[in-house]
Amino acid sequence: MRGVIAQIWGRSTGRLGLILVVLILIMGLGAQVISPYDPNELDILNRFSDPTWIHPMGTDHLGRDLFSRMLYGTQTALLVAVSTIIVSLVVGTLMGIGAAYAPREVERAILILFDIISSFPSLVFALAVVALLGPGLGKVVLIVSITLLPHFGRVARAQVLSLKNAPFLEAERVLGASRARLVLVHIVPNIMGPLVVLASMDIPVVITIEAGLSFLGVGVPPPLASWGTLLNDGYANLTETIWPVAFAGLMLTLATLGFTLFGEALRDAIDPKLKTDR
Amino acid sequence: MPASLRFLANRLLTTILVIVGAVALLFCLTLLVPGNPADVLLGPRATPEAVAAFSKQMGLDLPVWRRLAIFFGNVLQGNLGTDVISGRPILTMVMEVLPFTVTLTFASIGLAILVGLPLGAYAATHPDSIGDRIGAVFSVSFIAMPNFVVAIFLLLIFSIWLDWLPVLGAGEPGNYLDQLVRLILPSVSLALGWVGYIARLVRSSLLEVMGEPYIRTARAYGVSDTKIIYKYALKNAAIPTVAILGLGIGRLLGGAIFAEIIFARPGIGKLVYDAILTRNYPVVQAGVLVVVLLFVLTNLLVDMSYGWLDPRMRQSARAGGGH
Amino acid sequence: MNGGGTMTTSPLLEVRNLDLDYATARGTAQVLRQVNLTIPRNRIVGVVGESGSGKSTLASVIMRLLPPNLSRLSGEVRLDGTDLLGLDPAGMARVRGNKVAMIFQDPMTALNPVFTIETQMVDIQRGKFPGRSKRELRDRALEMMAKVGIPDPVRRIAAYPHQFSGGMRQRIMIAMALLVEPDLLIADEPTTALDVTIEAQIIRLLEQIRENFSGSILFISHSLGVISTLCDEVVVMYAGSVVEQASSRDLFLSPRHPYTRALLSCEISEEDGGDTALRSIPGNVPDLFDLEPACIFAARCGQAEPRCRQAVPPLRELAPGHRAACVLA
Numbered sequence: 001m002r003g004v005i006a007q008i009w010g011r012s013t014g015r016l017g018l019i020l021v022v023l024i025l026i027m028g029l030g031a032q033v034i035s036p037y038d039p040n041e042l043d044i045l046n047r048f049s050d051p052t053w054i055h056p057m058g059t060d061h062l063g064r065d066l067f068s069r070m071l072y073g074t075q076t077a078l079l080v081a082v083s084t085i086i087v088s089l090v091v092g093t094l095m096g097i098g099a100a101y102a103p104r105e106v107e108r109a110i111l112i113l114f115d116i117i118s119s120f121p122s123l124v125f126a127l128a129v130v131a132l133l134g135p136g137l138g139k140v141v142l143i144v145s146i147t148l149l150p151h152f153g154r155v156a157r158a159q160v161l162s163l164k165n166a167p168f169l170e171a172e173r174v175l176g177a178s179r180a181r182l183v184l185v186h187i188v189p190n191i192m193g194p195l196v197v198l199a200s201m202d203i204p205v206v207i208t209i210e211a212g213l214s215f216l217g218v219g220v221p222p223p224l225a226s227w228g229t230l231l232n233d234g235y236a237n238l239t240e241t242i243w244p245v246a247f248a249g250l251m252l253t254l255a256t257l258g259f260t261l262f263g264e265a266l267r268d269a270i271d272p273k274l275k276t277d278r
Numbered sequence: 279m280p281a282s283l284r285f286l287a288n289r290l291l292t293t294i295l296v297i298v299g300a301v302a303l304l305f306c307l308t309l310l311v312p313g314n315p316a317d318v319l320l321g322p323r324a325t326p327e328a329v330a331a332f333s334k335q336m337g338l339d340l341p342v343w344r345r346l347a348i349f350f351g352n353v354l355q356g357n358l359g360t361d362v363i364s365g366r367p368i369l370t371m372v373m374e375v376l377p378f379t380v381t382l383t384f385a386s387i388g389l390a391i392l393v394g395l396p397l398g399a400y401a402a403t404h405p406d407s408i409g410d411r412i413g414a415v416f417s418v419s420f421i422a423m424p425n426f427v428v429a430i431f432l433l434l435i436f437s438i439w440l441d442w443l444p445v446l447g448a449g450e451p452g453n454y455l456d457q458l459v460r461l462i463l464p465s466v467s468l469a470l471g472w473v474g475y476i477a478r479l480v481r482s483s484l485l486e487v488m489g490e491p492y493i494r495t496a497r498a499y500g501v502s503d504t505k506i507i508y509k510y511a512l513k514n515a516a517i518p519t520v521a522i523l524g525l526g527i528g529r530l531l532g533g534a535i536f537a538e539i540i541f542a543r544p545g546i547g548k549l550v551y552d553a554i555l556t557r558n559y560p561v562v563q564a565g566v567l568v569v570v571l572l573f574v575l576t577n578l579l580v581d582m583s584y585g586w587l588d589p590r591m592r593q594s595a596r597a598g599g600g601h
Numbered sequence: 602m603n604g605g606g607t608m609t610t611s612p613l614l615e616v617r618n619l620d621l622d623y624a625t626a627r628g629t630a631q632v633l634r635q636v637n638l639t640i641p642r643n644r645i646v647g648v649v650g651e652s653g654s655g656k657s658t659l660a661s662v663i664m665r666l667l668p669p670n671l672s673r674l675s676g677e678v679r680l681d682g683t684d685l686l687g688l689d690p691a692g693m694a695r696v697r698g699n700k701v702a703m704i705f706q707d708p709m710t711a712l713n714p715v716f717t718i719e720t721q722m723v724d725i726q727r728g729k730f731p732g733r734s735k736r737e738l739r740d741r742a743l744e745m746m747a748k749v750g751i752p753d754p755v756r757r758i759a760a761y762p763h764q765f766s767g768g769m770r771q772r773i774m775i776a777m778a779l780l781v782e783p784d785l786l787i788a789d790e791p792t793t794a795l796d797v798t799i800e801a802q803i804i805r806l807l808e809q810i811r812e813n814f815s816g817s818i819l820f821i822s823h824s825l826g827v828i829s830t831l832c833d834e835v836v837v838m839y840a841g842s843v844v845e846q847a848s849s850r851d852l853f854l855s856p857r858h859p860y861t862r863a864l865l866s867c868e869i870s871e872e873d874g875g876d877t878a879l880r881s882i883p884g885n886v887p888d889l890f891d892l893e894p895a896c897i898f899a900a901r902c903g904q905a906e907p908r909c910r911q912a913v914p915p916l917r918e919l920a921p922g923h924r925a926a927c928v929l930a
Contacts, residue, residue, distance in 0.1 A: 115292060116295075119574050121570075124569050127550065216539070239438075242434055245431075249430060252427055261418065491705060492710060498703045499698030514715055590715075
């Protein structure tokens with residue numbers, strides 16, 4: 001673990017990624033502590049304020065403090081990203097392992113399901129579902145995790161297939177170990193490396209989709225702050241002030257850049273052979 | 279049957295299965311809509327009689343499996359239903375805006391190749407040079423930046439600060455120059471990330487190919503470096519790049535929604551988005567279906583274009599298995 | 602062959618005091634040590650040795666197709682009096698495919714899979730015949746394909762490499778090398794990747810070619826048997842050094858270096874040839890890192906004496922044209 005961090009830190013891009021990720025984690029986790037204002041506190045008289053010492057990023061069209069909203073937006077982005085990745089990682093991995101051990105027909109069905117899911121551009125799929133079911137934090141998490149299922153499922157299956165007949169597992173099987181034990185004790189730890197890398201590389205993808213849906217007004221519902229809704233608010237008032245758009249765009253870019261660089265450095269450190277073509 | 283043909287047949291079968299699955303999935307989503315779709319579509323002021331009549335007309339009173347069968351039948355005939363609001367066939371509405379989206383998508387991918395390929399080739403031929411490093415930083419930044427952020431920033435810079443380009447709308451019908459000018463910013467906003475992707479991909483695959491024995495053969499015969507890179511190595515390196523392009527089209531179709539909304543262009547994305555806001559489900563369904571079809575078919579096309587790029591994938595009957 | 606008349610003129614290729622090191626993760630590997638080699642005009646010189654003896658590296662040095670982790674390269678490689686190691690890249694590009702051509706070990710990977718044979722055979726001639734039209738170059742290619750025994754060249758020239766068998770691909774490589782009419786043709790283990798019957802066919806083809814070929818050939822192989830049928834002179838390499846050099850006849854009739862004798866007895870006792878036979882010499886090829894100033898073969902040599910381990914034995918002329926690097930010879 002310490003070696004991996006050192007390796008990431010050793011490369012200039014990895015270092016930048018790590019710094020950005022830590023910064024964003026601090027902002028997101030510490031939103032309640034750092035925020036100078038209640039993110040929903042209105043101050044109509046002071047709307048469209050430029051950045052000042054009192055409002056470091058200015059205020060929005062309702063006079064709300066943008067910096068505080070940005071911090072809470074960070075929290076939302078992290079919350080959605082982490083829960084989506086966890087759901088997708090667990091379900092996708094189980095499906096992948098299942099496919100590897102299941103009879104041929106079941107395996108084929110799972111693979112075709114993955115193909116069908118991947119045939120929807122993820123954002124279009126999310127839009128379709130949200131349009132039909134209505135917006136909501138939980139729905140965003142659910143939908144986006146479904147679109148990511150094939151990533152984890154395919155990698156998990158491939159890893160299991162390459163491990164299934166490994167001699168050390170053969171030996172255990174001969175000794176009478178149950179299949180569940182084999183999977184839990186031997187397969188899961190062995191396939192964790194590539195899956196963790198994949199998970200970290202999917203974080204910026206989820207952040208982008210969440211922000212995109214929220215930008216379109218079908219993602220995280222108000223009054224919850226999200227980078228996407230901040231961007232949309234700013235976009236609607238672009239003729240009044242450019243600061244909300246500038247800061248929200250910057251935060252979003254720094255977050256995706258940070259997680260992308262971090263993910264790539266992590267991949268190079270853990271598993272340089274893993275190519276993520278998607 | 280040669281392996282390449284079997285590959286194609288297999289690929290075709292998967293494509294059909296995927297399309298059928300996608301249609302079924304889209305249908306199932308409508309079942310999950312809370313409340314009666316007729317209520318939602320007609321609004322709260324509709325009389326119960328109107329709702330009942332409408333349900334009957336839409337076939338909402340039939341059992342689920344019948345409705346699925348009808349849905350499939352209609353899709354097969356190209357009948358996507360009639361828009362409740364305007365009373366026009368949905369297919370016509372989709373076909374009207376489809377060319378705009380297709381133009382935007384292809385303009386973007388063309389732009390991305392045009393810029394990304396030389397960048398990648400330069401980086402691969404000058405590894406670890408200043409230019410390569412700067413290019414790498416730009417590539418990863420472009421990839422990381424969500425395209426709607428790029429689109430808004432472009433709008434901000436070029437239309438609000440500089441006031442250079444007319445940016446909104448698709449341009450006057452018939453005035454091609456105007457249409458072209460208005461295509462610039464939306465396609466740049468979509469292409470930027472792909473410039474980064476393609477540059478990186480071309481760089482890494484070129485570097486890999488340059489180490490292959492057949493490149494050494496060309497060197498051993500004094501073939502010029504320019505010719506080796508741009509004729510011999512690039513064709514080999516193009517194969518993985520083309521593979522990515524298929525997926526790229528899908529992402530671009532998704533991204534086109536933002537470009538169309540932000541730059542107020544007509545297109546599938548705008549159609550779907552407007553339909554979402556008015557809860558016009560059949561139009562959403564049809565729009566998504568068309569996007570999925572486009573995506574799946576482009577991917578099929580890309581897979582088949584391997585044969586053109588890589589003769590090993592082609593069936594080997596022509597020059598005759600001379601072994 | 603026709604040696605007498607050309608003895609007086611300067612040699613085609615002279616390699617002098619060639620040293621080459623690679624920087625690796627483990628340290629510096631001395632891959633070539635004080636290699637000296639002369640190739641007269643119109644002669645076929647064979648270089649024989651186990652894998653790792655530096656024979657293929659020697660070919661790469663002459664072609665200047667070297668990997669980037671090279672840490673030292675000194676000495677001279679004179680072709681027609683010009684030191685190739687002193688040429689700029691553009692000058693070297695003019696030598697390649699013009700004065701020197703090369704046939705590679707693995708014909709399966711040496712041809713570009715996504716271009717037709719025609720494209721590749723035409724393009725390699727451009728450096729040698731810059732003025733000629735594509736049509737002329739194609740016709741030359743067709744003629745040469747027929748000469749090296751590829752049936753139906755007119756049809757087959759439009760095919761891709763994967764549509765040919767390994768043996769046919771190596772014929773194409775040979776045709777390519779002959780097309781540029783080089784002064785020096787380097788063949789780097791051209792039959793190693795092929796199976797035995799195909800190998801015999803290619804050797805027969807090379808024997809035919811040498812009758813009409815006007816340049817010299819540097820033939821690299823790990824098999825003394827193959828070398829003996831083709832070459833006028835033989836150079837034996839071991840762990841980056843030349844240990845013996847003689848005319849083909851002298852070397853086979855009276856080998857002077859213990860390593861050469863070991864090689865010969867291996868090849869006679871084991872018909873299957875190849876590296877497996879060579880391994881039957883007791884011991885291993887020495888590590889190329891941190892070499893001692895001693896005879897490089899001493900550790901595996903049955904006759905080694907204390908003085909063998911005190912200094913590197915120089916290559917001494919023992920008979921006219923017959924040299925060996927052994928104090929006991």
